[in-house]
Amino acid sequence: MKERLTLYDTTLRDGQQTQGVQFSTDEKCRIARTLDALGVDYIEGGWPGANPTDSAFFETAPKTRARLTAFGMTKRAGRSAENDEVLAAVLNANTQSVCLVGKTHDFHVTTALGITLDENLENIAKSIAHVTRQGREALFDAEHFFDGWKADPAYALDCLMAAHQAGARWIVLCDTNGGTLPHEIGAITAEVIARGIPGTQIGIHTHDDTGNAVAGSLAAVDAGARQVQGTLNGLGERCGNANLTTLIPTFLLKEPYASRFETGVTEAALTGMTRASRLLDDILNRVPRKAAAYVGASAFAHKAGLHASAILKDPATYEHVDPALVGNVRVIPMSNQAGQSNLRRRLAEAGLDVPEGDPRLAAILDEVKTREGEGYSYDGAQASFELVARRILDRLPAFFEVKRYRVTVERRKNRYDRMVSHSEAVVVVKVGGEKKLSVSESRDAEGRDRGPVNALWRALAKDLGLYQPYIDDMKLVDFKVRITNGGTEAVTRVIIDSEDGQGRRWATVGVSPNIVDASFEALLDAVVWKLVRDGAPVSGKA
Ligand SMILES: CC(=O)SCCNC(=O)CCNC(=O)[C@H](O)C(C)(C)COP(=O)(O)OP(=O)(O)OC[C@H]1O[C@@H](n2cnc3c(N)ncnc32)[C@H](O)[C@@H]1OP(=O)(O)O
Ligand SMILES: CC(=O)C(=O)O
Numbered sequence: 445m446k447e448r449l450t451l452y453d454t455t456l457r458d459g460q461q462t463q464g465v466q467f468s469t470d471e472k473c474r475i476a477r478t479l480d481a482l483g484v485d486y487i488e489g490g491w492p493g494a495n496p497t498d499s500a501f502f503e504t505a506p507k508t509r510a511r512l513t514a515f516g517m518t519k520r521a522g523r524s525a526e527n528d529e530v531l532a533a534v535l536n537a538n539t540q541s542v543c544l545v546g547k548t549h550d551f552h553v554t555t556a557l558g559i560t561l562d563e564n565l566e567n568i569a570k571s572i573a574h575v576t577r578q579g580r581e582a583l584f585d586a587e588h589f590f591d592g593w594k595a596d597p598a599y600a601l602d603c604l605m606a607a608h609q610a611g612a613r614w615i616v617l618c619d620t621n622g623g624t625l626p627h628e629i630g631a632i633t634a635e636v637i638a639r640g641i642p643g644t645q646i647g648i649h650t651h652d653d654t655g656n657a658v659a660g661s662l663a664a665v666d667a668g669a670r671q672v673q674g675t676l677n678g679l680g681e682r683c684g685n686a687n688l689t690t691l692i693p694t695f696l697l698k699e700p701y702a703s704r705f706e707t708g709v710t711e712a713a714l715t716g717m718t719r720a721s722r723l724l725d726d727i728l729n730r731v732p733r734k735a736a737a738y739v740g741a742s743a744f745a746h747k748a749g750l751h752a753s754a755i756l757k758d759p760a761t762y763e764h765v766d767p768a769l770v771g772n773v774r775v776i777p778m779s780n781q782a783g784q785s786n787l788r789r790r791l792a793e794a795g796l797d798v799p800e801g802d803p804r805l806a807a808i809l810d811e812v813k814t815r816e817g818e819g820y821s822y823d824g825a826q827a828s829f830e831l832v833a834r835r836i837l838d839r840l841p842a843f844f845e846v847k848r849y850r851v852t853v854e855r856r857k858n859r860y861d862r863m864v865s866h867s868e869a870v871v872v873v874k875v876g877g878e879k880k881l882s883v884s885e886s887r888d889a890e891g892r893d894r895g896p897v898n899a900l901w902r903a904l905a906k907d908l909g910l911y912q913p914y915i916d917d918m919k920l921v922d923f924k925v926r927i928t929n930g931g932t933e934a935v936t937r938v939i940i941d942s943e944d945g946q947g948r949r950w951a952t953v954g955v956s957p958n959i960v961d962a963s964f965e966a967l968l969d970a971v972v973w974k975l976v977r978d979g980a981p982v983s984g985k986a
Contacts, residue, residue: 449695449705450671452486452616452647453479453688455724456501457515459679460490471727472501478720479676480508482692483709488513488543493533502537510708513583514539518546518571521559525574535578542575543583543616548603549592561599565606572610584612585649590624593632601639614647614671619660622653622683630663643668650686652678657686662694665701676724677736689721693738693770711769718771731922731941738770745775747823749783752776756785777823778833780816784809787833794830796837808833818955819930819937825953827973828966834976841982843911843975844875846968849903851896851960869899875909876983882906897923897938897963904967914980915971917945923963930955938962942970948977 456472459465467475472489479487487510490498505512516534519525534542546568547553553564568584575582584607586592592600604615617633624632629650637643648664648671650657661672672695678687692709695701721739725732734742744767746752754761759774767774776789784805791798791808798805811832812822822829834840851869858864867886872879884906886899898920905915922941927934936959943949950973954965 446706447704448670449665449701449707450486450614450647451484451688451692451707451709452488452513452671452673453484453510453675454488454515454649454673454685455479455675455679455688457488457490458681458685459675461681462679462684465679465728467497467727469497469500469504472497473504473506474727475676475724476508476512477506478716478723480506480510481713482716482720483707483713484510484688485708486511486513486541488515489537489539491515491534492537493530499533499537502539511541511581512539513541513543515543515545515585518544518567519574521557521563521567525570528571531571531574535575535580539580541581541583541613543585544571544575545585545587545618546571546603546607547588547592548586548600549588550596550599552588552592565602568603569606569610572607572612576611582607582610582612583614583616583647584608585616585618587618588620589617590619590629590632591621593635594628597635601636604636604641608641608645612645614645615641616647616649616671616673617664617669618649619651622651622657624650624660625654626656626659626663629660630667633664633667633669637668644670647671647673648686649673651680652683652685652687655683657684658690658694661686661691662701665705677721677733679724687737689717689739690737693717693765697765697769714769715771738765739772741775743767744772745777745823746786747777747779748781749786752789753783753785756789777826778812778829779821779823780813781823782809782812790826790829791833794833796830796833796839798837804836808836811836815955817931819928819935820953820955821928821937821939822953825939825951825966825969827950828952828969831952831969831972831976840972840976841980843972843980843982844873844908847872847874847879849900849964851900853896865893865895867893867896867899869896869903871900871903871906873904873908875911878909880907880909896960897967900960900964901967904964904971908971910983911971911975911980914975914978918970918974919943920967920970921949925959925962928955930957933957936962938966940966940970942974944974950974 476487492499492502492514514534514537519528519531572582646669648661648669650660674686674688678684718739734740746755751762776786778790849871854866870883872881882903884902886894921943924939926937928937935955935957938954941951952966952969954962956962
């Protein structure tokens, strides 16, 4: 019989304490629905009363199977729990579960709160009792618990006991400053359990300030804690919280956890993990972290030729789990580390079947390796690689021809006598036998200049004749510039990520001593790749 491990998500509360993160109420609702679909047991929605968004969220929160939990702090000294307006606002959210944070480190009680140690114990006990008297489930977040234990274990334990005896369902040991190492977390958690609070009532809440939040959480579980708190993508105050996107697959797929525990996350729901992670990044307008464990785009990317060759024989040779289990995909990128196995696999994925031993395979590999020597990088720009291969395989239609382009950047005074930039581009293409000249400025919705590359893109995408409907839904979503070595000379490498209305995302690369030329090359590849993939007709007379 497996033991139950409870998963408590705090993306909407501690995650929102991340610098630069401010969810809207709608975004909170979307994230809550995603977490619920994954199968976490608790969703901490925020601190009602602390700010209008959190209050509004509890008024409009979606109905979830997971317990929606309101977060707040223990009452302040010198007033009753009934008369503490901060606590009242938390309870007014009417959630089934309420989590209150309280101090457990004597230094914080006397320094941050400026009250006596006994007053703090009373605040904890009375606040938790007030919550349970209202028929709510109470959780106690023991703030700075591990540091408190190291300073004065007896007092830290008294704080936990005050909450436990007042009826808290869960006592959550928090490594608030994130400095406690996993072996200490394991040992201290075991001590707490030995002193009388059952592991089935102990939770763990870690921060990643030493890069050990996940390891610290596992150490607490090994020691007997049965609730784990964390956030999607490890969002959270300072360096973040324990990453549930890492912990959940670990609990389901790794031993001894998989055999020993069950969680609310089913195998089917686990396949939504990568999508959930990307959704959060999308909401935050962040580029997903490629190296993220389990869910990153590189988590199952096999760049080296030796790896790819073995992977094709049996994926278990270089994969610790099947990427499909977490909704991720295997990638065999092309680069100068690749051999023919990577190459044939990548070509097949692009719909280009080339028989083993075909001399054109060696020609493609040579071309990739030569170009990478000049500064190109194809493992992050697979769409450009595909175009290189198509050219050699004679499978790249000449859709249109660029005759010339020009871009200018001018600094000039506007009508308010302020200096502003003004970028303008001209692109001349020959398409369907017809010459087309497009001129475009670069302005965003507020009328601000977006720079020369944006102007070039607008001009290129303004009138491509019969190909216009194919590129109307394209947008540029990321633009990376790097000075690198092309042979002995310094060159600029530009990588552009594009997206279309079908949700496809592809990356292209351009290299030149001149940043405008490098950018234009990457832009051009982006357009051509889209035309190829969408099966655009060849006009016959570019
Ligand atoms: C470890 C964590 O991450 S806990 C979560 C922390 N999250 C947040 O702080 C985000 C939301 N917080 C807020 O919006 C505000 O801090 C509020 C609304 C809660 C309180 O705002 P204010 O009343 O203006 O107080 P302020 O933020 O300046 O200071 C916090 C007060 O709470 C007191 N306090 C802090 N922790 C506790 C606690 N566990 N129990 C009782 N009182 C506490 C502090 O002593 C301080 O009181 P003081 O002003 O009398 O010194
Ligand atoms: C409660 C909390 O977020 C912490 O102690 O880190």
